[in-house]
Amino acid sequence: MEKLERIFGLSAAGSTVAIEIRAGATTFLTLSYILFVNPQILAQAGLPREDVVVATAIASATATLIMGLWANLPFALAPGMGLNAYFTFGVVGAMGVDWRIALAAVFIEGILFLILAVTGARSALVRAIPTQIKVATMAGIGLFLAMIGLQSAGVVVDHADTLVGLGDLSAAPTLLALAGLLLMAALMTRRIRGGILYGILIVAGIAWVSGISPGPDSILTIPSLPRETLFALDFHGLLTGKMLSVILAFLFVDFFDTAGTLIGVGRLAGFVDESGRLTRANRAFTADAVGTSVGALLGTSTVTSYVESATGVEEGGRTGLTAVSVAVLFLVSLFFTPLLAAVPAIATAPALILVGALMMRGAKDLDWTAPDQAVPALLTIAVMPFTYSIANGITLGLVSFVLIRVLSGRYREVHPLMYLLSGLLIAFYAFR
Secondary structure (H helix, E strand, O other), X not given: OHHHHHHHOOOOOOOOHHHHHHHHHHHHHHHOOHHHHHHHHHHOOOOOHHHHHHHHHHHHHHHHHHHHHOOOOOOOEXXXXXXXXXXXXXXXXXXXXXXXXXXXXXXXXHHHHHHHHHHOHHHHHHHHOOHHHHHHHHHHHHHHHHHHHHHHHOOEEEEOOOEEEEOOOOOHHHHHHHHHHHHHHHHHHOOOOOHHHHHHHHHHHHHHHHOOOOOOOOOOOOOOOOOOOOOOOOOOOOOOHHHHHHHHHHHHHHHHHHHXXXXXXXXXXXXXXXXXXXXXHHHHHHHHHHHHHHHHHHOOOOEEEOOOXXXXXXXXXXXXXXXXXXXXXXXHHOOOHHHHHOOOHHHHHHHHHHHHHHHHHHHHHOOOOOHHHHHHHHHHHHHHHHHOOHHHHHHHHHXXXXXXXXXXXXXXXXXXXXXXXXHHHHHHHHHO
């Protein structure tokens, strides 16, 4: 215990080993779906599903371990949703690029990110982002998490005319998910440590026993290293105009997804100071970059920080020991994939909704009476869940902030880097 105290500074962070491990377990359960969703998506690009399962777990564990030991932050990383879809449907599907070449593009993107992280360029860009956009990012991620949770719970469903509609509130899975939400909220209100984790386990158990969701067919499995995707990168034909745009697209989305998550969840955990600077930002970005390159070598798409880390932070996780716990669970999961695969979405959905609600607290710090703040903030917050992208929300928030300042004659208030960044973002969206 003394060694853990020395490595992670638990007492200074107001935490304990038990709290950190429980927070790690909570984070892992809320994002463990990536072990099964990511292979399903990448399999459609031609990658062997079994290989991608192993690549996902090892790449996630590697990046998260670096985040915990090197950056001492309680954030988890895994192959990004959206980025894996772009890999499969945008690059391999629409552009007809072989998946081996696409993996090489991901690898190069990770190396570029590592260079930007080590030189401090990524941190400089994050510091230049206006404070109100950073505050809005926390609220936007909260709404994004809530939207994901509401969909998983069956409360929000697709609608042909209005895009979204109300689900069947009399359906047993939806009722169980809503009951889980009330249970978790009650446990947290009573200040019971582990309330979110207990809620997930209770809902999963009820779902299995009642037959609402099928239980695990088995418990253990024997994993092995990837056979076809390990070191399968193909660099031939990579340096073309078409593939250069692919690398830049991976780079752009990864940057804003990671920056948005670190800013939003970092504010929730108290790691962002009054000037908007994130503690040990360069080290956090390094974890993301290394994870991406390692993931490409193993056989998976871009690795990024996960907003589900907020569930562990809300459980009290404040040091890298939380991340280390998540990393260990990723590796252990390789032996228990049948059990984890049986945890239904309705069990983790309440956790996402609850944490999303708590992250909305950032909205109170915004001046909603000033149009130059209200419009960029609203675009940041609303676009994230409605386009299913943190990057899109930050982009519209930043660009609108700069343009409103210029049009109102207050261009001197804009950081020079924001002009460069806004121009690049406009060009990216115009020509992508």
